[in-house]
């Protein structure tokens with residue numbers, strides 16, 4: 432079983448503290464508390480609507496936070512406590528933190544007005560300020576890594592879904608994120624290409640120490656790459672353990688039922 | 698006086714009228730585009746303080762007629778403010794009026810850019826100007842062009858209304874000519890043909906822009922491919938452009 436690379440034992444890289452999320456009047460997450468250590472790869476599982484995507488989107492600041500706090504490397508991401516009051520953090524601070532976070536989406540979301548290479552180098556050059564030459568070199572390395580070295584000048588619309596998703600992974604990695612968020616990145620793909628994309632991610636997991644927060648229905652993938660699996664139900668984490676325990680001997684009846692249903696469908 | 702003589706005699710004035718019409722169409726058209734983009738971006742903002750002023754300007758200029766705006770600016774404004782002169786008034790009113798309509802087209806096309814594109818720019822921590830300039834606007838551009846083209850043709854035809862502040866544009870001169878001849882029918886045809894030709898030039902020009910923007914989004918043939926039958930006088934096989942991958946688009 433894999434273990435987290437033990438760097439500084441100090442700060443968790445992600446911490447949710449009493450997080451609450453409502454959409455209009457509907458409470459999706461309530462009193463959610465968890466931490467993720469540096470280099471840890473954590474998979475969120477749970478039934479549809481349990482709030483998995485919402486958790487990732489909160490970390491990426493794509494959703495507003497109704498209550499509570501999220502810390503990245505110990506620094507408040509959305510709200511902070513000052514003089515006993517809950518106040519929003521500055522835009523600058525938030526941007527500083529979000530540049531360390533990357534996300535890959537179910538629908539790839541490549542920019543159709545740019546080539547593959549341009550998709551990858553755009554943010555490194557204009558957001559991180561890396562010079563163009565270096566950004567292009569790095570993009571070539573990443574395209575090699577995801578198995579698409581010959582697609583540099585291709586247009587996203589000319590690529591298959593699996594190829595687009597691999598470019599999207601390269602684009603996210605080009606920002607050198609400390610945290611990588613993956614939301615069902617193979618759900619929109621044809622079954623035959625799912626394995627290619629998962630292989631790329633296994634490779635990323637094996638060769639980098641990027642912290643990963645993963646939502647997936649691919650249980651064997653989750654089992655292989657995760658250090659820990661968190662079972663979510665009704666906006667709460669009902670069980671959190673290493674994949675071996677979760678998949679073979681879960682503590683909660685709810686987890687057992689959920690896994691039985693998922694594995695039967697697979 | 699026969700028709701040809703009348704036309705020759707009025708030729709210079711008709712020509713001046715035509716030039717004025719073209720001037721108003723091009724200058725106001727370009728300025729209206731700038732206004733439309735600025736107001737459209739503001740109207741699409743999530744911040745009320747940015748959105749509200751834009752909405753007020755848009756609704757005001759869409760909600761009052763161009764005729765009334767021209768009269769106010771030309772006849773009423775000088776009573777308690779500066780007198781701007783007919784040309785400035787005409788350009789100002791046409792610009793804001795059509796700019797306000799254009800702003801709606803800009804705003805609507807910005808909101809039509811898929812949510813996933815906005816989220817991808819956020820996930821890459823792009824700043825607002827950066828994402829707008831490089832990602833969102835280029836995609837919205839392809840969507841807004843047909844509406845903007847329509848508005849431009851409307852502006853061309855609508856510009857004839859400036860005769861009420863004493864400007865002798867093309868339609869006005871044409872009607873002057875009518876007074877000295879009874880060639881109403883023939884004149885109507887001249888008017889029809891001239892406006893039609895100008896509108897045709899405008900729409901074809903804009904269609905090239907549209908094709909180029911679509912090609913950049915990986916949809917449809919490149920400009921070169923579209924123009925090649927015209928330029929080389931050859932008809933290219935119709936199914937060829939769609940089959941080639943638009944690689945290397947810049």
Ligand SMILES: Nc1ncnc2c1ncn2[C@@H]1O[C@H](COP(=O)(O)OP(=O)(O)OP(=O)(O)O)[C@@H](O)[C@H]1O
Nearest residue numbers: 454455457459477478479480481482483484485486
């Ligand atoms: N923008 C939104 N507006 C209103 N409700 C929302 C919104 N986004 C999510 N929800 C609701 O929040 C709940 C959690 O949604 P979320 O997408 O996080 O679930 P999930 O665990 O990712 O589910 P799935 O496995 O189906 O992707 C759901 O009940 C959903 O309907």
Ligand SMILES: [Mg+2]
Nearest residue numbers: 483484485615
């Ligand atoms: Mg989801």
